[in-house]
Amino acid sequence: MMQKQIAEWRNPGDLRNRLNASREVAPVSLPNCRLIKGIETGSEDIDILPNGLAFISSGLKYPGIKSFAPDKPGEIFLMDLNEDNPRAVELRISRGFDLASFNPHGISTYIDRDDTVYLFVVNHPHQKSTVELFKFVEDDNSLVHLKTIRHDLLTSVNDIVAMGPDSFYATNDHYFSDFLLVFLEMFLGLTWSNVVYYSPKEVKEVASGFYSANGINISPDRKYIYIADALDHSVYVMEKHANWSLTHVKTLQLDTLVDNLSIDPHTGDIWTGCHPNGMKMFYYDPENLPASEVLRIQNILSEEPVVTRVYSDNGSVLQGSSVASIYEGKLLIGTVFHRALYCDL
Numbered sequence: 522m523m524q525k526q527i528a529e530w531r532n533p534g535d536l537r538n539r540l541n542a543s544r545e546v547a548p549v550s551l552p553n554c555r556l557i558k559g560i561e562t563g564s565e566d567i568d569i570l571p572n573g574l575a576f577i578s579s580g581l582k583y584p585g586i587k588s589f590a591p592d593k594p595g596e597i598f599l600m601d602l603n604e605d606n607p608r609a610v611e612l613r614i615s616r617g618f619d620l621a622s623f624n625p626h627g628i629s630t631y632i633d634r635d636d637t638v639y640l641f642v643v644n645h646p647h648q649k650s651t652v653e654l655f656k657f658v659e660d661d662n663s664l665v666h667l668k669t670i671r672h673d674l675l676t677s678v679n680d681i682v683a684m685g686p687d688s689f690y691a692t693n694d695h696y697f698s699d700f701l702l703v704f705l706e707m708f709l710g711l712t713w714s715n716v717v718y719y720s721p722k723e724v725k726e727v728a729s730g731f732y733s734a735n736g737i738n739i740s741p742d743r744k745y746i747y748i749a750d751a752l753d754h755s756v757y758v759m760e761k762h763a764n765w766s767l768t769h770v771k772t773l774q775l776d777t778l779v780d781n782l783s784i785d786p787h788t789g790d791i792w793t794g795c796h797p798n799g800m801k802m803f804y805y806d807p808e809n810l811p812a813s814e815v816l817r818i819q820n821i822l823s824e825e826p827v828v829t830r831v832y833s834d835n836g837s838v839l840q841g842s843s844v845a846s847i848y849e850g851k852l853l854i855g856t857v858f859h860r861a862l863y864c865d866l
Contacts, residue, residue, distance in 0.1 A: 539752040540803070541798050546833045551831070551852065555863055556839075560579055562590045565578050565781075567846045567861075568846070569853070574600070576630060580595030587805040588858050595644075607863070612657075613663040618666040624645040625642050626644070627680030628681075629641045629680075629681045641681050641689055649671075675719065687721055690746060691716065694751070712731060714750075715729040716729070733752040734748055735751040736780055738784050742789075751778045752799070754775050756779055771822075778802075792815065792831075794845045810835065813842030814830065815830070842855070
């Protein structure tokens with residue numbers, strides 16, 4: 522993939538194709554959908570524990586993307602999906618953590634052997650990239666901040682998947698962090714985006730050559746890592762090795778900008794929130810809203826994976842879907858900067 526990374530300078534005219542600039546979606550509805558009260562400024566990523574507690578990151582400010590509350594700090598919400606009518610509760614964050622610059626992006630949970638729940642949060646304070654590690658205290662709906670992780674290889678982090686109480690894989694969605702250089706990177710079609718493995722003992726690049734590595738997750742048997750390349754409209758399947766390196770197994774090509782990936786722990790199905798038309802995300806127009814689309818990918822390792830459009834909306838209900846997670850026959854759909862939708866399947 523390194524050769525690919527250096528060799529692929531694309532025709533700038535391809536940017537419209539990578540953004541799917543001309544695509545419109547036909548609606549696909551689900552029964553009993555309702556918008557979640559209190560989530561008004563995004564629900565960019567969602568991670569659901571096996572017991573049905575769902576963590577939701579909200580309030581992302583991302584260069585070039587719409588924000589309805591640009592001066593409001595980000596938040597982490599919790600929903601108990603076992604309740605008949607679950608509501609979103611903001612989690613209190615321990616004193617000493619800089620809440621004013623909290624700008625949460627991708628999240629991932631890790632349950633330790635002693636049942637401690639760790640929450641990893643990609644954060645962009647002052648448009649930098651850090652990973653914040655919290656311990657979840659269920660008794661009082663709070664997060665205790667344990668540490669801030671910074672590294673020269675964690676430059677433009679989008680999403681993470683936890684591998685242990687202080688280790689993870691992370692996607693860098695761009696090589697550059699400066700907004701103008703990021704735009705140039707997209708315009709020229711550079712494939713300089715990558716995936717990094719982080720632990721206190723070792724930090725290394727494990728995959729490269731992506732247009733824009735976005736969502737990342739792991740198969741239930743923990744043998745495979747799945748990576749969404751938003752601007753390549755694809756999901757990469759990588760085999761994970763004992764030394765944490767990754768090797769490419771296959772790529773599933775889709776016709777949408779794939780954002781975050783969620784895994785059904787029982788079936789191994791991949792659920793993803795997608796952007797059918799990326800141009801509408803980057804050039805926000807209230808008269809031509811960014812649409813939402815949820816795909817379910819079954820049997821991705823087989824010769825013929827089954828891809829189903831489970832939900833889509835033209836933006837009139839839900840703008841800019843970025844994640845879709847399921848629990849006990851319910852679907853929770855998050856967005857980059859808009860609302861969150863809870864539906865029966």
